[in-house]
Structure formats: structure tokens, C-alpha cells
Amino acid sequence: MATAGGVAPYFPKERKTISVPACVKQERARVAREVSEAIEEWQAETVQKARDLGEKFGKKPEYFLSLFYGEDIKDSERKVRALSLRDAWLWDLAEQHTFRGGGRQQLFDLQREHKHEYEALKEEGKETEREELLQRYKEHKDSEEQGRRVTPRSMSMVVYNGCKQIEEKLTTMRKRAGIEAVLIVVRNNMLYDLNPVVYFTSAGLEAYMPIAVGRVWDAVSVAARCQAFAIARCSIDNLGMSHKKMVEVLKAQIREQITRKLIDATGNERAVMNYTNTHREIVMKYGIRLEGWSHKKWANPSELGSQLGPLQTLLKDLRKDKCRFVKCTPQELQDLQEKYEKDIADGKIEVKERKTRCDAGQKRKQMDEDEDEDSDGADDGSDDDEQPPPKKARGAKATATKVANKSKSGGTTKKASASAAKGTAKKTKASTNSKASNAAASTGKQPPKPRKRKTAAISPADVPAQLDE
DNA sequence: GGGCTGCCGTAGCTATGTAA
DNA sequence: TTACATAGCTACGGCAGCCC
Numbered sequence: 001m002a003t004a005g006g007v008a009p010y011f012p013k014e015r016k017t018i019s020v021p022a023c024v025k026q027e028r029a030r031v032a033r034e035v036s037e038a039i040e041e042w043q044a045e046t047v048q049k050a051r052d053l054g055e056k057f058g059k060k061p062e063y064f065l066s067l068f069y070g071e072d073i074k075d076s077e078r079k080v081r082a083l084s085l086r087d088a089w090l091w092d093l094a095e096q097h098t099f100r101g102g103g104r105q106q107l108f109d110l111q112r113e114h115k116h117e118y119e120a121l122k123e124e125g126k127e128t129e130r131e132e133l134l135q136r137y138k139e140h141k142d143s144e145e146q147g148r149r150v151t152p153r154s155m156s157m158v159v160y161n162g163c164k165q166i167e168e169k170l171t172t173m174r175k176r177a178g179i180e181a182v183l184i185v186v187r188n189n190m191l192y193d194l195n196p197v198v199y200f201t202s203a204g205l206e207a208y209m210p211i212a213v214g215r216v217w218d219a220v221s222v223a224a225r226c227q228a229f230a231i232a233r234c235s236i237d238n239l240g241m242s243h244k245k246m247v248e249v250l251k252a253q254i255r256e257q258i259t260r261k262l263i264d265a266t267g268n269e270r271a272v273m274n275y276t277n278t279h280r281e282i283v284m285k286y287g288i289r290l291e292g293w294s295h296k297k298w299a300n301p302s303e304l305g306s307q308l309g310p311l312q313t314l315l316k317d318l319r320k321d322k323c324r325f326v327k328c329t330p331q332e333l334q335d336l337q338e339k340y341e342k343d344i345a346d347g348k349i350e351v352k353e354r355k356t357r358c359d360a361g362q363k364r365k366q367m368d369e370d371e372d373e374d375s376d377g378a379d380d381g382s383d384d385d386e387q388p389p390p391k392k393a394r395g396a397k398a399t400a401t402k403v404a405n406k407s408k409s410g411g412t413t414k415k416a417s418a419s420a421a422k423g424t425a426k427k428t429k430a431s432t433n434s435k436a437s438n439a440a441a442s443t444g445k446q447p448p449k450p451r452k453r454k455t456a457a458i459s460p461a462d463v464p465a466q467l468d469e
Numbered sequence: 470g471g472g473c474t475g476c477c478g479t480a481g482c483t484a485t486g487t488a489a
Numbered sequence: 490t491t492a493c494a495t496a497g498c499t500a501c502g503g504c505a506g507c508c509c
Binding site: 251255273274275300301 | 498499500501
């Protein structure tokens with residue numbers, strides 16, 4: 001039987017019965033009995049300690065037991081308030097005078113004005129009246145959706161207390177089971193005011209998020225966006241965003257869906273969709289094909305135009321699994337390959353081969369030499385060529401340098417070099433470089449430096465130790 | 470004014486080729 | 490074999506122009 005995740009459950013082999021000597025059994029039973037007694041003793045001491053603390057601080061022992069175990073027993077201990085005649089009478093009184101407005105002082109005044117009515121209600125011979133009132137009050141209580149009055153304040157308190165309890169639970173789980181968690185709580189209505197709640201079980205986890213996400217991660221900003229989305233009933237149609245923004249969101253979601261499906265289909269977490277050479281990089285490489293693509297154009301989502309309809313349809317199909325990756329049979333793969341080759345021969349498909357590096361076969365300058373050029377400016381002097389290239393930092397040292405560069409806010413030096421290279425159009429880069437190479441060949445000077453990368457890819461292993469905890 | 474399209478530039482990531 | 494440098498690909502945002 002396959003599970004939802006597609007992984008068959010693992011059934012352990014049946015264990016063989018082992019005969020245990022009577023003396024061993026007795027010894028085990030004795031140890032178990034002693035452990036049990038020790039636990040009971042420990043428990044009794046803990047309970048006694050809770051009682052002592054309760055007396056000392058004027059609180060119930062359960063309060064300290066709750067703190068000690070890190071568990072909230074308040075909910076289970078909480079008693080449901082019994083129906084009282086006085087509550088019922090007050091409710092009825094308030095109901096009769098709602099036209100006069102609410103407020104605690106108002107109800108307090110009403111009680112004083114009508115106190116004699118309550119005293120009369122308690123008299124003998126009014127049993128039926130009391131029962132009717134209690135019955136009506138009970139029906140009212142039962143009909144309440146939440147059992148309590150729902151006010152902006154009560155909703156805020158529910159969220160506040162709930163988050164507090166969840167945080168405590170997560171802390172307990174972290175201590176006992178070794179988990180880390182991220183909690184984001186946002187409201188999905190405008191009935192009350194609540195700033196999004198963001199909670200990380202570990203400061204290291206929070207510090208790691210910008211690196212993991214690979215972009216500027218601001219937890220507050222992310223939570224604020226989640227809240228806006230939740231208030232819009234979790235539908236981008238209701239966000240009131242511009243057409244351009246909606247297109248971006250749709251494309252991002254399509255891209256995310258395809259990537260996830262590709263990973264699921266290939267079992268390769270590093271699999272990346274290739275829209276340019278799909279046949280070679282996806283179909284033949286993984287033996288899968290994408291079926292159910294509803295958009296009229298097969299292309300990278302970013303090139304799918306900006307008509308909302310087709311994008312929404314495609315996203316819906318992806319979510320409903322109408323559009324998905326399917327495994328190809330060997331025969332299918334062969335047919336697809338033949339069709340692919342035929343399409344190429346007919347000129348229907350243009351194969352985009354990766355260009356060979358323009359500097360293939362040439363000796364390349366090292367990065368450190370470039371850095372020297374930045375400092376002294378005499379980068380192209382022939383004298384430099386005579387000096388041996390400096391040893392390069394490798395391994396941890398080099399990685400540390402990379403991380404340090406990345407962590408530099410703004411990275412002024414790198415930024416300056418990047419901005420200096422601005423204006424070099426991508427499409428003209430190769431020709432510019434080749435022209436420069438030719439010029440360099442004729443003048444004996446080195447070609448101009450290409451734009452440097454400002455940051456390097458960082459794996460979790462590259463994260464500095466202080467970020468880990 | 471908003472929807473739609475296309476072009477361009479930038480940044481991040483991966484693949485590729487070379488040096489150590 | 491590993492580390493590093495760089496080309497190429499992809500995503501994404503800005504901008505301009507056209508059309509309704």
C-alpha cells in the first residue's frame with residue numbers, strides 16, 4: 001500500500017521469542033519495582049515541593065507543577081462555570097434594557113434599580129419562573145459560538161494567550177524532543193488590531209533565515225505580508241494589488257509548483273527546471289515529461305506574457321495535478337527522442353548548445369591579482385607578469401572571506417566595482433570582451449576586467465558558528 | 470488610467486573549465 | 490580531487506510604448 005507521500009510503509013520483521021531464565025526474570029522484576037518506587041518517591045517530593053512553593057507564594061501547587069513540567073494544565077483544569085440564577089437574571093435584565101446601551105456601569109446601575117425584582121424571584125412559589133429563566137439562559141449560552149463574548153479585546157487576549165501557550169509547548173518540545181520551529185501568527189480579519197506574531201525557538205535559526213532564503217529576510221515584513229494575504233482571504237484576487245504585481249505572484253507560484261513537482265518526480269532535491277532545453281535536461285535526463293500544460297506557449301514562466309487568465313488556469317491545473325510530471329516508458333522516451341530529432345531536422349526546434357568559454361585553453365588570472373590591481377591601479381603593467389602569483393586562500397579561510405564579504409553591509413568595495421561596470425549590456429558583453437581581447441593583443445595590454453560577482457553561493461556549512469546557536 | 474507587451478539591466482545560481 | 494573563476498541561464502524589477 002502506498003502512502004500519500006508515495007513511500008511504502010516499513011513493516012519490521014517479527015521478532016523471535018527468546019526464553020529468559022527465571023532468575024533473570026526475577027532480577028528484572030526487582031529492578032523494575034525499585035525504579036517504580038523511586039519514581040513514586042520523586043513524584044511525591046515534587047508534589048510536596050509544589051505545595052511548599054504554593055504556600056510561600058500564595059498560589060496553587062498545580063501552578064508550580066505546570067511551570068516545572070512546562071505544560072499548560074490550566075485548560076484541562078478550568079471549570080465551566082455553573083448556571084446560576086443570578087447570572088440568568090442579570091442576562092435577562094441586560095437583554096430587556098439593551099436599548100439603553102451597554103457598559104458595565106449601566107448594568108451595575110440596572111442591578112441596583114431592579115434588585116428587588118431579583119429578591120422577589122427567589123421567593124417561594126416562583127420555581128416555574130426560575131426554571132424558565134434558567135432554561136432560556138442555558139439555551140442562550142449553548143447558542144454562543146465560542147461560549148464567551150467575542151469582542152476585539154477578547155480576540156486579542158485569545159491570540160495572546162494562545163501564542164504564549166504555543167511558545168511554551170514549543171520550548172518543551174525543543175527540550176524534550178529536540179525540535180526547532182518558526183511560528184508566524186497573523187489575523188485574517190479587520191475586526192480587531194493585532195501585530196503579527198513571529199517566534200523562533202532559536203536565535204540562530206532566525207539569524208540563518210536570510211542565508212537560507214537567499215534574499216533579504218525581514219521576519220516582520222514577511223509576517224506583515226502574510227497578514228495582508230490572510231485578510232484577503234488567502235487569495236491574490238482579493239489583495240487589490242496591481243496587475244503587474246498579480247502577474248509576478250502568479251508566475252512565482254507557477255515556478256514554485258513546477259519546481260516542487262520536478263523534485264517529487266525525480267526524487268532529486270537539487271533538480272532544477274530547464275525551460276530552454278527541456279527535452280535534453282528533463283525528459284532524457286530524468287525520463288519524465290510534463291503533461292497538462294494549458295498555456296498556449298511553452299516557455300519559462302517569466303516569458304509567459306502578462307495575461308492573467310492563462311496564468312491562473314495554468315496555476316490551477318498545477319495545483320489540481322492536471323499538469324504534472326509523468327514517468328516515460330522506454331518506448332515513449334524513444335518516440336520522444338525520435339520526434340525531437342525529427343523536429344530539429346525540420347527546423348521546428350532550435351537546439352541551444354552551451355557556448356564554449358571564450359577563454360578556453362588560456363591561462364587565467366587569479367582573483368588576488370585583480371585585487372592588487374584595484375589597489376595600485378597598475379594592473380596591466382608588464383612588470384606584474386614577472387612576479388609569481390600569490391598563494392590563494394583556500395578551504396575554511398577562503399570560505400570565511402566569502403562570508404565576510406557577503407555579510408558586509410553594502411559591501412562598498414565590491415559595490416563600487418559593480419557600479420563601475422554598469423552599463424555593460426549583457427548581449428554585448430561577449431563581443432566587448434572579444435574586442436577588448438583583440439585590442440589587448442594588438443597593444444600588448446590585458447583586456448578590461450569583467451564585472452565581479454558581489455556575493456558567492458553559501459551553503460549551510462558556510463554559516464559562521466555564532467549563527468548556528 | 471490600466472492592461473499588456475517587450476526590452477534591458479542586475480543578481481543569484483549552476484555548469485564548466487582550469488589551477489593547485 | 491578540490492577549490493576557484495567565469496560563462497550562461499533564470500528570475501525579477503524597471504521602464505517605455507501601445508492600445509482600449
